[in-house]
Amino acid sequence: MEKYQSIYQRALERKGSQAQLEALLSKPKTTEQLKQLTDDIWLEEFTRKIFQSGFYWAVINAKWPGFREVFWDFSVEKLLMMAPEMLEQKASDERIVRNFKKVQTLPINCLMIHEVAQEHGSFSDFVAQWPSEDITGLWLYLKKHGARLGGNTGAFALRALGKDTFVLSRDVEAYCRANEVIDGGLHSKRSLQAIQGMFNELQQQSGRSLTELSQLIAFSVGDNYVGMQTN
Structure with a gap:
C-alpha cells in the first residue's frame, strides 16, 4: 500500500x-459541534442529497426554498404526523422537483431519525459518537434503515453536515x-x-x-x- x-x-x-x-x-466538525445539529437538519440534508442524486445540484439548490415551504422546514415532529394521503399532494407541488418516489423517502427517513433519537437522545448524538474507523458501518446503517441513502448519497450527506468521512x-x-x-x-x-x-x-x-x-x-x-x- x-x-x-x-x-x-x-x-x-x-x-x-x-x-x-x-x-x-x-x-x-468536532463531536460537540455535531451534537448541536437538530434532527430536522439531518432530515433536510438527507432529502437534499436524495434529490440531487442523478440531477443537477444547482437546480435542486435553486428550488430549495420551495422544498422547505412544502415540507414544513423538514420538521420531524410535523412530518411524523402527516397523513399518508398528503404525500402525493406534496409530490405534485410545483415549488419542488416533482418526483414521487423520492418524496416517498421523507416519512421513512423521518421515522428512522425519530427512532434513533428515541434510543440515543438525538440523531446527532448517534452520528457524533459513531467511530471513524468504522464509518462504512454508518453508511450501511443508513442504507438499511433509511430510504435511498445507499451508494454515495448517505456519505455525501454526512460530509455536508461535518461528520468525518x-x-x-x-x-x-x-x-x-x-x-x-x-x-x-x-x-x-x-x-x-x-x-x-x-x-x-x-x-x-x-x-x-x-x-x-x-x-x-x-x-x-x-x-x-x-x-x-x-x-
Whole structure:
C-alpha cells in the first residue's frame, strides 16, 4: 500500500504549494459541534442529497426554498404526523422537483431519525459518537434503515453536515482500483472493508481526518491540478 507521504507529495506538486493545498482541505466538525445539529437538519440534508442524486445540484439548490415551504422546514415532529394521503399532494407541488418516489423517502427517513433519537437522545448524538474507523458501518446503517441513502448519497450527506468521512468519488475509486485495494463492486461489503482499512492505515500514518485524506487522494490523481478542486 502506498504511504501517506507519497500521496501528499503528489497532491502538493499538482496544487502548486503547501499553502494552496492546505487551503483546499475541509475540516470535519468536532463531536460537540455535531451534537448541536437538530434532527430536522439531518432530515433536510438527507432529502437534499436524495434529490440531487442523478440531477443537477444547482437546480435542486435553486428550488430549495420551495422544498422547505412544502415540507414544513423538514420538521420531524410535523412530518411524523402527516397523513399518508398528503404525500402525493406534496409530490405534485410545483415549488419542488416533482418526483414521487423520492418524496416517498421523507416519512421513512423521518421515522428512522425519530427512532434513533428515541434510543440515543438525538440523531446527532448517534452520528457524533459513531467511530471513524468504522464509518462504512454508518453508511450501511443508513442504507438499511433509511430510504435511498445507499451508494454515495448517505456519505455525501454526512460530509455536508461535518461528520468525518471519506467519500467514494470517481478519483478515489480510480485510486483504489489502480492500487489494487479493490477489484470488485465499489459498494460491496468486501470492497468497503478494504477501503476502510486503507483509510484507517493512512490515518494512523498521518493523524489526518478521513475527510482530508479523501480529498488528498483525489487531489493526487485524475485531471486536477493547480487551482482545481475535487472531493
